[in-house]
Amino acid sequence: MTDVKSLVSDFLTIDDALTLDGETTKALQLKHLNRLRTLDGHAKYFTRAQGCTFIDENGDKHLDMIGAVGVVTVGNNNDFVWSCLQKCFDSKQFMMGAISYHNVAAALAHNLALLSPQGKLTKVGTATGGAEAIEGMIKMVKLATRNKPEKTHLLATLNAFHGKTSGAVSLGGKDKWRAFQQPTLANIDHIEYGSVAALEAALATGKYKAFVVEPIQGEGGIIVPPEGYLKTARALCDRYDTLLVLDEIQCGAARTGKFWCCEHDDIVPDCIVFAKGLSGGLVPFGGYLCTETLYDAAYGSLETCYHHTATYQENTLSAAAALGALQFILEHDLCGMAQRKGDLMMKRLREVQQRYPDVI
Ligand SMILES: Cc1ncc(COP(=O)(O)O)c(C=O)c1O
Incomplete structure (x- = not known):
């Protein structure tokens, strides 16, 4: 040397x-x-x-x-998440999931399926961050609907944020991030966030492959939609044969008092995109959870199963960090803690609001 x-x-x-x-x-x-x-x-x-x-x-x-x-x-x-990474390091196993069997990523996928809404999203795709996970989701939706010629467009919401790669800014609802990026992805429409009327009018055209929406708009200003919005969106997507995709990259992973934000509405979307908090902030990670029906429609053939691969997909270190974060969230009841602390902060802020109504 x-x-x-x-x-x-x-x-x-x-x-x-x-x-x-x-x-x-x-x-x-x-x-x-x-x-x-x-x-x-x-x-x-x-x-x-x-x-x-x-x-x-x-x-x-x-x-x-x-x-x-x-x-x-x-x-x-987080010490526990670091200890999970350390165990992987000590194991000296082959880290690259994309081309071999891989125990940690397989175990993580099993856990994610268990924790998915009603245990119904049982297929997992992985990425190295949120925007890349959104790209993977867009590709999956397009592949899954390839035999439905009437389904030509994607539907998203104004003011939405889905990341800053080319596809993600096209899907996002902010002109600011689309500036200088033309041509953006074609055939994406945006409707007002939270408006059932706008959603129904759009879906009734029958042309949408998927409706992609954040259960709470994050970067857009922490915008909570009217109560029942997601439940109605689920029903409308069913009626008009449109996939319901939730971007829970910011609001998922226990941040709102349930593991997935959509669990407040007790619905099962066709796909949830995750990233950020899911790997405890130590290792880049992201991905999506979806129904077996959706996954198989996209990748259930030899013709299409290689259409979306990436070198670091299903990587052991990312999976270990995510597995550790999930365990920590469950064992320390971080959902309950988010609920309790959220309620307390809201209560106290409302008291301050009463004292300073002109400010808040
Ligand atoms: C809702 C939402 N989607 C997607 C993204 C993009 O994730 P990343 O920054 O990991 O690419 C973000 C990041 O802030 C986000 O909040």
């Missing part, structure tokens, strides 16, 4: 990286990564994160009020 520094003198090893001083870190980041976004966001240098706390380079503690952007449902650097 030749020491890397004798080959590339300025090479930074992992030990160098983990002990870089603040000034060098900032200089390298601004030079090689996204300079403007970092400066515009007044980025801080957090040297540690644990539970609900970030500690910056000066040793000051900050309360994590955003779950590291809706990701750390189980807290920052």
Whole structure:
């Protein structure tokens, strides 16, 4: 072995990286990564994160009020999730699920199916993040409806956010993220979020393969739809032979008091897209859960079963983090905790609202 520094003198090893001083870190980041976004966001240098706390380079503690952007449902650097990753490391097994049998991803898929609404979404597709999971879902829907020539379009909602890859911004309902991306994906229509009338009028045309919607619009401003919206959407999608796809990337994984947000409405969608909190904020992960009928319609033939693959699909480390996060969420009743703390915060905020009605 030749020491890397004798080959590339300025090479930074992992030990160098983990002990870089603040000034060098900032200089390298601004030079090689996204300079403007970092400066515009007044980025801080957090040297540690644990539970609900970030500690910056000066040793000051900050309360994590955003779950590291809706990701750390189980807290920052959750010890249990790290221990699951450590066990995989110790096992030295072959990590790449895409081309072999793989116990951890298989076990995770089994768990996800068990936890799916009424246990009815039993097929799992994986990705390396939310937007890629949305892309996988779009491809699956198109493949599944390929023998229905009357189904030409996808339906989504205004103000929706589904990620920033090309397909995901096309599906999203914000012009801001579609700007400069033309041509976007064709044949996608958007209707007002929460409007049953708009949904029925659109679906009645009979042309939609799927209706894709967030149970709560996240990036759009935490918009909760009128009560019963999802239940009605389920009934309308059934009536007009349209798949119901829920983007639970932000609102799923126990954040609203049920494991899946749609469980508040007691419905079973055809597909749920997940990411973010599902792998505990440590390893990039995402994917979808769907019915066997939908999955088989798309991938149940030798002609189509290779139509959506990716190198890191069903990767063991991602699956282990997700499996650990699921176990932690269940064993610590994080659904119940979200419900209780949500109720408490809402109660207290309403009290503040009464005192300051002009402000809130
Ligand atoms: C509802 C929703 N869908 C999709 C995405 C995209 O996920 P990712 O950032 O992992 O690509 C996000 C991210 O904020 C989201 O909130």
